[in-house]
Amino acid sequence: MNRTVLAVGALIALAVIGILFLGLGKNPNQIESPLLGRVAPSFALREVGTGKTIGLEQFRGKPVVLNFWATWCGPCYEEHPVLVANARNLGSSVQFVGVVFQDTEEKIQRFLNDRGSSYPTVIDEAGKTAIAYGIGGVPETFFLDSTGKIVGKHDGPLTTDDLRANLAKAMGQ
Amino acid sequence: MNATLGRTIILASLLVSTAGAIIAFAAGRTRSREGLKWAQRFAYAFAFLMIAATAVMEYALLTHDFSVGYVAQVGSRTVPVWVTIVSLWSSLEGSILFWGLILGIYIGIATWFTRNDYHEYMPDAIGVWLASAAFFSFLIAGPANPFLSVANPPLDGPGPNPLLQNHYLMAIHPPFLYLGYVGMTIPFGMACAALIKGRLGHGFLKPLRESLMLPWIFLTISIMLGGWWAYEVLGWGGYWAWDPVENASLLPWLTGTAALHSMVVLERRGILKGWTITLIQATFLLVILGTFMTRSGVFNSVHSFTQSSIGPTILGFLAAALVFTIALLATRIDLLESEGRLEGGVTREGMFLFNNLLFVLLTFTVLIGTVFPLVVEAINGKQMSVGRPYFDRMVVPVGAALLFLIGIGPALPWGRATRAQIRRALLPPIGGAILVSGIGFALGVRNPWTLLTLAFGGYAAQVTLTEMWLPLVQRLKRGDSFGEALVDANLGRGRRRFASYVVHAAAIVVIVAIAVSSTMRSDVELQMTRGQATTVAGYTVTLLGVEERAEPHRMSTVAKFTVAKNGAQRAVLEPRMNQYMAMREPIGSPDVYTTAGGDLYLSLMNVDIARQSVGVHVINTPMVVWIWISVIMMGIGGLAALIPHRRTAVTNYTPVVEPATPRYVKPEEVTAS
Amino acid sequence: MVAAAMLAAALAFGQAAQVPDAAQFVGPPQGRPLAGEELKERTQYIGGLLRCPVCQGLSVSDSPAEMAVNMKKQVGELLARGYTEEQILQYFEHSYGQFVLLKPKFQGVNALVWLLPVIVLVLGAAVVFMKMRKLAQPSVAAAPAPPAPAEDPYVARVREMVGGGK
Structure with missing residues (x-):
């Protein structure tokens, strides 16, 4: 019995198998956001349809649901009705804002006309807001509390349950 | 019907390989000749069943039998026939069946070649081999079954992954990769057998070396094909991104190359037995690790199959193989007696040891860089990346050191050498180093790493060319006719030696070409409209127009450019964007004008057909084509070393002639001392 | 509450669009503004250090994806305004985390990825030198090496643990 070989071999085997096992089932494309717990990067962007400039600061004082999406993204079609319905139900107690990037105003307008909307949608033309929020794919949704701090983030299409769970955090419950 | 037949065959192969493995191990314990005969029959049966299963699948694909699960998943009536044929390896289940086919063929052939010899091992x-076969049969029969029946067969299917259809290289890259990967099972089995028996006799080195050499050749070429594919398809003008799956193919190649080198020392000196065996086993384990990386979805890569359920199963197999290997090594490695010893320090044996050290270091660095993000996530839950800048920083110096060894290693004599001998061997090639780096400097190379690579390359080239033709020159001096000398020194008896220098020469060109092409490239991004011309790197590139082309399986937007130099037209390039039904985003397909000096590479960034305007990325990269050519030369060199030479075919082993070093010790003498 | 929000919205009307700026996170530029060929080269270089978040392992410089193109543009703009390499990397790390850095920092656990290969090199070189010296010694290796029966069992065990009994 060669103990050196055994020891070194066992070490390698344990390390390799252990790490790979822990890695199983994780999605390598899901990035943990370092923005959690920080104040959301401020922006003022043009609203689709009205041309008004909407700034994030103007919503201080209530929780904000910040949804990054695009018309070329499949799952965004899936979650759109969820967002619209919840924004209607919650009324003015929570502010919903859609941020569209890598897209054209014309397509967004058509999307909103076809599928309805109940909250403002702004367009991030050079994609800089998306970069500041560390967007890796769409849809991604940030939840801000009333002080403008990011308290939750959801990757992929939202369900009403996801929304409620994150909003609870944003409302400080 | 096809589905049922396929499932039956796979179940039979699971049975045959399991029973065969048990019989074979029993025969190994009892040393029964009859048992070995039966094990061989089971090995042939497994090969036959795998060929039959693949035939059924190909038949189902070609006849568009959508009642077979895999066909419903990747088949389509609209794709060309060649795409249908290669669909076998376009998706997970089919690729595992393809693995089984290649494993069957390898096992069949290896059993046939060794049928009358090496009874001990x-x-x-x-x-x-059959135990591994049983595992893959199990995978095909269960977790990755391509022969599932479809209750309500669709009339047509979606067709295979568009990336596969997009370029012919994607049709030939996987078979080469599989031939390389799967083939490593054969030397692994032999190495395990040597450990189980606790003996590695000199006679068994030949099949061990040859069974390692053949998949090594395929793996070498497949790594190049993968890089070439990335270059031709991905549109960023590079061929290697240190992507986890690229690394996965490189890892076993590194340990395999190390094993081929340590085996040279083992054959000559009778030392490094346990080490060589360890390297061969590591090669197979890294193959399985690579398979896991490609198929588990744990790693983020362009090449991986996403969403697969076989990750845990392959991990289980890897764990079992690791435990088996480590147990074998720990209990048996000390039984493998060293028969010889080293002489002197700075001699060729020492260089081989350093070669092995560097290859192991490279393996470790690439492995740690690839899995490190997983380690960190397991420790603190934070995601991080290890990418190209890391690998470039870590691997380039080791690559340069290896190039240095290709130079000084073969220049040094075997055995003990005097200072004067060493000086005589090492000083003259400095001329080559000065010459080649001087030429590079004159042509505009200023990057210090590139200049260093050129110097090492020149040094190594002079040594290699000298060693390559030295036996020929000596025979000519002795008075042999040119024909006789050539046959004897390079094509016949001395062919293995000659071939190994061909591989070295090609490797030198590859390393130099990589260094030059990665540091000397220039690029420009342009927005052009029809009729507009621009000058890039001495070429005049003119946009003739943009058009749309419809094919049954895709729509293409093609931009047509002419490339001219000094007023003479050299090429028409058609970079395009291909839109496949199954994909939202179009796949860019660059076009390349290749010359011996360098490539002019056009890749579309955006297209506006109405305005006849395109955004194009023009990249000028020197020496790229030499990478592809030289890697093919490495393969040819490897093959030349494999083909049996008439006289060696009769006797079991003929020592390699080493005219440069009269102090050659025959293996028998070593054993006796 | 609602009125306040409406007032704010009214005030915001007509105001120019404004995107989050690097100054918010990494302060004012600490280098000199770049231009021309130098700007292009540095942009390419720094883009090569950043991971394209929507691609699979490609750098921002290498990827043709729109996200990567936008990121590369932003790198160029920041360089033109005089931001340093360190500040730009810090800016992207602020929003994406260390995931975005293709060259891991020499910091905390991540330092291991730089150190381990060096440790392996040093250990490996030591093993090679020991092996060469051992193999170069005449008698030890050439002997068929059955363990001497008279040997102290303790010494034998030490030998076994140290050198594998060879």
Whole structure:
């Protein structure tokens, strides 16, 4: 019995198998956001349809649901009705804002006309807001509390349950 | 019907390989000749069943039998016939069946070639092969079954992954990769057999070396094909991104190359037995690790199959193989007696040891860089990346050191050498180093790493060319006719030696070409409209127009450019964007004008057909084509070393002639001392 | 509450669009503004250090994806305004985390990825030198090496643990 070989071999085997096992089932494309717990990067962007400039600061004082999406993204079609319905139900107690990037105003307008909307949608033309929020794919949704701090983030299409769970955090419950 | 037949065959192969493995190991214990005969029969049966299963699948694909699960998943009536044929390896289940086919063929051939020899080792070797075969049969029969029946067969299917259809290289890259990957099972089995028996005799080195050499050749070429594919398809003008899956193919190549080198020392000196065996086993384990990386979805890569459920199963197999290997090594490695010893320090044996050290270091660095993000996530839950800048920083110096060794290693004599001898061997090639780096400097190379690579390359080239033709020159001096000398020194008896220098020469060109092409490229991004011309790197590139082309399986937007130099037209390039039904985003397909000096590479960034305007990325990269050519030369060199030479075919082993060093010790003498 | 929000919205009307700026996170530029060929080269270089978040392992410089193109543009703009390499990397790390850095920092656990290969090199070189010296010694290796029966069992064990009994 060669103990050196055994020891070194066992070490390698344990390390390799252990790490790979822990890695199983994780999605390598899901990035943990370092923005959690920080104040959301401020922006003022043009609203689709009205041309008004909407700034994030103007919503201080209530929780904000910040949804990054695009018309070329499949799952965004899936979650759109969820967002619209919840924004209607919650009324003015929570502010919903859609941020569209890598897209054209014309397509967004058509999307909103076809599928309805109940909250403002702004367009991030050079994609800089998306970069500041560390967007890796769409849809991604940030939840801000009333002080403008990011308290939750959801990757992929939202369900009403996801929304409620994150909003609870944003409302400080 | 096809589905049922396929499932039956796979179940039979699971049975045959399991029973065969048990019989083979039993025969190994009892040393029964009859048992070995039966093990061989089971090995042939497994090969036959795998060929039959693949035939059924190909038949189902070609006849568009959508009642077979895999066909419903990747088949389509609209794709060309060649795409249908290669669909076998376009998706997970089919690729595992393809693995089984290649494993069957390898096992069949290896069993046939060793049928009358090496009785001591073969039962256990066949046992290990068939055990691996049983695992893959299990995968095909269960977790990755391509022969599932579809209750309500669709009329047409979606067709295979568009990336596969997009370029012919994607049709030939996977078979080469599989031939390389799967083939490593054969030397692994032999190495395990040697450990089980606790003996590695000199006679068994030949099949061990040859069975390692053949998949090594395929792996070498497949790594190049993968890089070439990335270059031709991905549109960023590079061929290697240190992507986890690219790394996965490189890892076993590194340990395999190390094993081929340590085996040279083993054959000559009778030392490094346990080490060589360890390297061969590591090669197979890294193959399985690579398979896991490609198929588990744990790693983020362009090449991986996403969403697969077989990750845990392959991990289980990897764990079992690791435990088996480590247990074998720990209990048996000390039984493998060293028969010889080293002489002197700075001699060729020492260089081989350093070669092995560097290859192991490279393996470790690439492995740690690839899995490190997983380690960190497991420790603190934070995601991080290890990418190209890391690998470039870490690997380039080691690559340069290896190039240095290709130079000084073969220049040094075997055995003990005097200072004067060493000086005489090492000083003259400095001329080559000065010459080549001087030429590079004159042509505009200023990057210090590139200049250093050129110097090492020149040094190594002079040594290699000298060693390559030295036996020929000596025979000519002795008075042989040119024909006789050539046959004797390079094509016949001395062919293995000659071939190894061909591989070295090609490797030198590859390393130099990589260094030059990665540091000397220039690029420009342009927005052009029809009729507009621009000058890039001495070429005049003119946009003739943009058009749309419809094919049954895709729509293409093609931009047509002419490339001219000094007023003479050299090429028409058609970079395009291909839109496949199954994909939202179009796949860019660059076009390349290749010359011996360098490539002019056009890749579309955006297209506006109405305005006849395109955004194009023009990249000028020197020496790229030499990478592809030289890697093919490495393969040819490897093959030349493999083909049996008439006289060696009769006797079991003929020592390699080493005219440069009269102090050659025959293996028998070593054993006796 | 609602009125306040409406007032704010009214005030915001007509105001120019404004995107989050690097100054918010990494302060004012600490280098000199770049231009021309130098700007292009540095942009390419720094883009090569950043991971394209929507691609699979490609750098921002290498990827043709729109996200990567936008990121590369932003790198160029920041360089033109005089931001340093360190500040730009810090800016992207602020929003994406260390995931975005293709060259891991020499910091905390991540330092291991730089150190381990060096440790392996040193250990490996030591093993090679020991092996060469051992193999170069005449008698030890050439002997068929059955363990001497008279040997102290303790010494034998030490030998076994140290050198594998060879």
